[in-house]
Amino acid sequence: MGSLFLIGGAPGCGKTTVAEALVTLHPDVVMVAADDYFTKDGVYKFDASQLPEAHAWCLRKVERLIREGGKTVVVHNTFTNTGSKGIQPYKDLADIYNLQVQYLFAVNHHGSRSTHNVPEDTVARMANECARTLALETLSTLGTSTMDAT
DSSP: OEEEEEEEESSSSHHHHHHHHHHHOTTTEEOOOGGGGGTTEEEOOOOOHHHHHHOOOOOHHHHHHHOOOEEEEHHHHEOOOOOOOTTHHHHHHHTTTTOEEEEEOOOOOOOOTTOOOHHHHHHHHHHHHHHHHHHHHHHHHHHHHHHHHO
């Protein structure tokens, strides 16, 4: 069974750094993020009004990579919720393609700031949402494991 890694966390917490480390350690790993949508010719230009398109693009790219096979896909997005705009579409892909989902949530303990100039109050709000998502996903996973064991 293959794996799909989902790395979540607030802006500036180290999601991309963790994804890059996985790529460096394992040549069969490819990383994808909604942020990639905003990079054209090596220049990052964020536009909040295009976030829905960016996330849809990211999901399509992940599915294409999964279908092509041979690679472990690492998605490094904020994943501030577990619903249809967050983790759930990726969980659905994992179910369709029989992949094991690995969750990693990055936490900023190194004091760096977002490279995307996200306001501090927004980062704090998103960090709280990420913590809630982590708690919900952990409980969901524990619940599934407990139910499978009986």
